[in-house]
Amino acid sequence: GAWTEEEDLLLRECIEKYGEGKWHLVPVRAGLNRCRKSCRLRWLNYLRPHIKRGDFSLDEVELILRLHKLLGNRWSLIAGRLPGRTANDVKNYWNTHLRKKLIVPHDQKQESKTAMKITENNIIKPRPRTFSRPAMNHVSCWNGKSCNKNTIDKNEGDTEIIKFTDEKQKPEESIDDGLQWWANLLANNIEIKDLANGNSPTLLHEEIAPLVNIESNLMQEGESGLSDF
DNA sequence: AATCCGCACAACCGCTGGTAG
DNA sequence: TCTACCAGCGGTTGTGCGGAT
Numbered sequence: 001g002a003w004t005e006e007e008d009l010l011l012r013e014c015i016e017k018y019g020e021g022k023w024h025l026v027p028v029r030a031g032l033n034r035c036r037k038s039c040r041l042r043w044l045n046y047l048r049p050h051i052k053r054g055d056f057s058l059d060e061v062e063l064i065l066r067l068h069k070l071l072g073n074r075w076s077l078i079a080g081r082l083p084g085r086t087a088n089d090v091k092n093y094w095n096t097h098l099r100k101k102l103i104v105p106h107d108q109k110q111e112s113k114t115a116m117k118i119t120e121n122n123i124i125k126p127r128p129r130t131f132s133r134p135a136m137n138h139v140s141c142w143n144g145k146s147c148n149k150n151t152i153d154k155n156e157g158d159t160e161i162i163k164f165t166d167e168k169q170k171p172e173e174s175i176d177d178g179l180q181w182w183a184n185l186l187a188n189n190i191e192i193k194d195l196a197n198g199n200s201p202t203l204l205h206e207e208i209a210p211l212v213n214i215e216s217n218l219m220q221e222g223e224s225g226l227s228d229f
Numbered sequence: 230a231a232t233c234c235g236c237a238c239a240a241c242c243g244c245t246g247g248t249a250g
Numbered sequence: 251t252c253t254a255c256c257a258g259c260g261g262t263t264g265t266g267c268g269g270a271t
Contacts, residue, residue, distance in 0.1 A: 024256065076259060092238055
């Protein structure tokens with residue numbers, strides 16, 4: 001059921017006292033009759049500081065569209081690029097506002113090939129959901145540098161192909177690997193169309209840089225950014 | 230005024246992957 | 251290596267609200 005103000009207060013005090021994490025202990029510590037999942041979700045989606053509420057800006061919508069094109073329904077990953085927004089927010093917004101934009105009436109299909117370019121077929125699913133520290137040492141696998149093979153061609157549905165050519169990178173260049181991964185990812189999808197505006201501007205190279213920079217910052221921050229990467 | 234319907238958002242549920250023992 | 255437990259994710263459902271009838 002819905003959370004009460006008293007429950008929110010107890011949860012907030014608990015998190016402030018003990019910090020995030022150990023969610024299985026939170027219900028006991030906070031004296032809440034809630035499961036750890038419910039507590040975690042309430043904190044992440046509602047109580048956490050700096051949560052941005054209200055309508056999504058045009059910039060945010062555009063970014064969601066682009067990232068969804070690249071990543072598919074990886075809401076936590078998309079939300080990670082939108083400061084103050086939660087995965088649940090992004091998911092809800094997509095389901096209620098944006099998904100319908102992609103559903104094109106039959107008689108319009110011919111004239112809106114642009115919109116139809118966003119399909120399950122060309123969604124790239126770049127990585128496992130989380131990386132352990134040992135796994136992080138091999139994060140570069142996702143851009144093909146420490147993988148035995150240089151192409152990720154796991155098919156889920158139809159197509160998931162990431163091709164890279166540089167096999168000579170050193171293992172310690174993992175941070176650059178992350179940047180390179182985003183650069184490749186974005187560069188390979190440079191024809192993203194802008195559905196929000198109903199027109200079809202392409203994704204310019206200048207637009208890639210901020211995204212790569214975001215990822216760069218996250219990577220250098222350590223776990224916060226890498227937890228999703 | 231009552232009812233219906235659709236929308237937006239919150240919350241729940243089942244599953245997956247990581248980790249410790 | 252196996253297993254149990256935990257954290258996190260995404261899909262789905264529930265709920266409240268406002269507008270239409």
